[in-house]
Amino acid sequence: MEHSVKMVKWVLPLALVLFCGGCGYLFGDEGVFRDKSNDYKKAREVPSLRVPEGESDASLGEIYPIPPITDTILMADKFEVPRPAPLDVTSEDEQVKIQSLGDESWALVATAPGQVWPQVRAFLSSSQIPVARVDASAGLIETGWVNLEGQSMASRFQFRIDQGVQRGTSELHVLQMSQAGDVAKWPGVSSDLTQEKDMLRAISQYIANSTDSTPVSMVANQAIHSEGKISMQEGPDDDIYILLSLPYDRAWASVGRAIEESNFEITDRDRSAGKYYVKFLGTKSAEEAGWFDWLLGGDEDPMANQAFVISVESVDAQDVSIRVAQQAPLEGGETVALEKRDEQALLTLIKGNID
Numbered sequence: 001m002e003h004s005v006k007m008v009k010w011v012l013p014l015a016l017v018l019f020c021g022g023c024g025y026l027f028g029d030e031g032v033f034r035d036k037s038n039d040y041k042k043a044r045e046v047p048s049l050r051v052p053e054g055e056s057d058a059s060l061g062e063i064y065p066i067p068p069i070t071d072t073i074l075m076a077d078k079f080e081v082p083r084p085a086p087l088d089v090t091s092e093d094e095q096v097k098i099q100s101l102g103d104e105s106w107a108l109v110a111t112a113p114g115q116v117w118p119q120v121r122a123f124l125s126s127s128q129i130p131v132a133r134v135d136a137s138a139g140l141i142e143t144g145w146v147n148l149e150g151q152s153m154a155s156r157f158q159f160r161i162d163q164g165v166q167r168g169t170s171e172l173h174v175l176q177m178s179q180a181g182d183v184a185k186w187p188g189v190s191s192d193l194t195q196e197k198d199m200l201r202a203i204s205q206y207i208a209n210s211t212d213s214t215p216v217s218m219v220a221n222q223a224i225h226s227e228g229k230i231s232m233q234e235g236p237d238d239d240i241y242i243l244l245s246l247p248y249d250r251a252w253a254s255v256g257r258a259i260e261e262s263n264f265e266i267t268d269r270d271r272s273a274g275k276y277y278v279k280f281l282g283t284k285s286a287e288e289a290g291w292f293d294w295l296l297g298g299d300e301d302p303m304a305n306q307a308f309v310i311s312v313e314s315v316d317a318q319d320v321s322i323r324v325a326q327q328a329p330l331e332g333g334e335t336v337a338l339e340k341r342d343e344q345a346l347l348t349l350i351k352g353n354i355d
Contacts, residue, residue: 167228258353
């Protein structure tokens with residue numbers, strides 16, 4: 001027994017020596033289990049995959065595309081690491097909310113299009129509504145004809161999923177068509193707005209109830225960009241402005257809501273001139289106060305209770321610019337330019353609330 005114990009005492013150190021002697025083979029630079037964390041530095045750029053002539057390349061795309069950097073504005077004077085925009089209304093617990101402008105309604109969903117797409121498919125399947133056509137590149141799902149309770153003729157629906165204004169959000173639009181009239185092409189507006197709104201409410205409720213078990217469609221994620229439609233830009237005169245990719249009518253309404261949600265009081269507005277006259281009420285939470293303390297310095301908000309003019313101007317058919325200037329206490333509505341960091345602080349607050 002004593003002889004066996006001695007043998008074990010000798011065998012264990014010998015095994016450790018042999019094992020460590022082979023560590024280079026197992027874990028060294030040339031080992032079986034070598035560290036591969038820096039292999040990406042040796043990666044070579046290769047040409048994109050090409051399909052034969054006459055074949056479609058619509059399904060090709062980056063699996064993990066790197067979105068472009070849009071907010072590249074740096075702080076004035078000395079460089080400071082930019083802090084993320086303060087979270088406000090866009091961080092609410094509301095997963096889905098229905099918005100309207102005139103007769104148009106849509107659902108704003110706080111998830112990327114690649115998550116909304118399978119939810120729409122699941123809703124149609126659970127409702128036993130047949131799917132007639134799917135176009136992921138355009139974000140479209142079209143149903144077959146269905147007979148709705150209480151309706152004398154059948155209807156069909158088109159669901160369009162677009163990227164939302166803010167990054168990682170989506171917009172869901174519903175279009176309804178009745179069997180009466182020309183059924184060869186979809187109408188510009190729904191044949192029955194009541195059916196459209198009922199369907200929008202039903203699918204919005206379904207999405208809100210199923211967010212905890214939402215799959216992701218990689219195809220839809222690649223086809224429908226989710227970078228958002230809003231960014232901070234710097235003009236040729238070093239002025240800072242928000243670039244918003246929305247038609248003017250909707251942009252005007254969205255900016256008005258965002259101004260009020262950003263703790264401004266609208267004292268007047270001029271739709272024809274594209275101007276909101278506002279008074280900034282100051283920060284309204286400890287989180288926002290911390291943001292402004294860091295950005296502006298000091299314990300008190302120096303811009304509270306001051307008057308500003310927020311301009312909404314068309315850049316082209318699908319883009320508007322949003323600028324802010326301080327309203328001087330003079331007759332005639334003159335404005336004075338803000339310091340760059342003050343200008344960016346106010347625009348950043350508004351930008352986070354535009355949807």
